[in-house]
Amino acid sequence: xxxxxxxxxxIMAASSGIGAATAAMLAQQGAKLSLAARRxxxxxxxxxxxxxxxxxxxxADVTNEDEVQAVxxxxxxxxxxxxVLFNNAGIMPVNKLNQVAQNEWQQMLxxxxxxxxxxxxxxxPIMRKQQSGHVIxxxxxxxxxxxxxxxxxxxxxxAVRAIMEGLRQEEHQNNIKTTVIAPGxxxxxxxxxxxxxxxxxxxxxxxxxxxxxxxxxxxxxxAQAVAFVIDTPANMAVNEMVIRPTGQTV
Numbered sequence: 674x675x676x677x678x679x680x681x682x683x684i685m686a687a688s689s690g691i692g693a694a695t696a697a698m699l700a701q702q703g704a705k706l707s708l709a710a711r712r713x714x715x716x717x718x719x720x721x722x723x724x725x726x727x728x729x730x731x732x733a734d735v736t737n738e739d740e741v742q743a744v745x746x747x748x749x750x751x752x753x754x755x756x757v758l759f760n761n762a763g764i765m766p767v768n769k770l771n772q773v774a775q776n777e778w779q780q781m782l783x784x785x786x787x788x789x790x791x792x793x794x795x796x797x798p799i800m801r802k803q804q805s806g807h808v809i810x811x812x813x814x815x816x817x818x819x820x821x822x823x824x825x826x827x828x829x830x831x832a833v834r835a836i837m838e839g840l841r842q843e844e845h846q847n848n849i850k851t852t853v854i855a856p857g858x859x860x861x862x863x864x865x866x867x868x869x870x871x872x873x874x875x876x877x878x879x880x881x882x883x884x885x886x887x888x889x890x891x892x893x894x895x896a897q898a899v900a901f902v903i904d905t906p907a908n909m910a911v912n913e914m915v916i917r918p919t920g921q922t923v
Contacts, residue, residue, distance in 0.1 A: 678703035681752045686762035688715035694892035695899045700726040707748040709733040735762040735788030745795040755799050760792040760810040767822050778825050785829035800849050807850040814857045850910040852902045857917030858889035890918050
């Protein structure tokens with residue numbers, strides 16, 4: 674039985690997929706939640722499903738430092754502390770490098786990398802003051818290997834691992850834990866961020882990456898992993914967790 678009751682958890686990009694599934698699971702476990710996303714109406718739907726839960730909502734874009742800081746400040750004002758920050762925002766446009774998709778590259782850097790840094794930069798002063806905290810960030814199996822067409826995306830996810838390992842080394846003495854969650858194929862709206870229509874339709878139809886012999890995991894299955902790492906004792910840190918469908922080879 675999870676003991677995440679009364680844990681104060683911020684979930685960035687909580688409006689769908691892994692973020693929404695994690696919000697639902699933690700609400701049922703009695704956590705105190707700050708949910709942030711650009712789509713406030715989606716967050717309101719989650720809040721309405723769990724009327725007994727303590728849930729604060731924030732309209733925020735992870736690329737906007739001020740909006741991310743407002744989530745952190747609002748959470749501290751409401752709950753008095755931050756136990757967990759879950760950096761979950763990400764996009765996955767797929768294109769080969771010869772397409773020179775400058776706009777896609779910039780968006781991925783802004784959301785997948787700078788969005789993570791904005792979250793860390795805003796929450797870290799609070800966690801250092803508390804001498805406790807836990808930063809969780811969503812990476813990908815493609816943060817461990819590269820496939821044709823995914824080079825730029827993989828680059829951002831390798832960067833996430835580097836940033837999180839640096840955070841671990843810099844802040845472990847302050848009792849700040851770090852976890853990288855690296856999913857394989859998950860049935861989420863991530864495929865919608867692919868601008869190349871042919872590739873988008875192929876992947877959405879199959880719900881799998883090249884090399885996957887079976888369909889993706891449900892977001893709730895990744896949420897279970899997130900809830901598990903949050904529930905670990907203060908002296909235990911699960912720094913990296915790779916979660917694939919059993920039949921996926923990538």
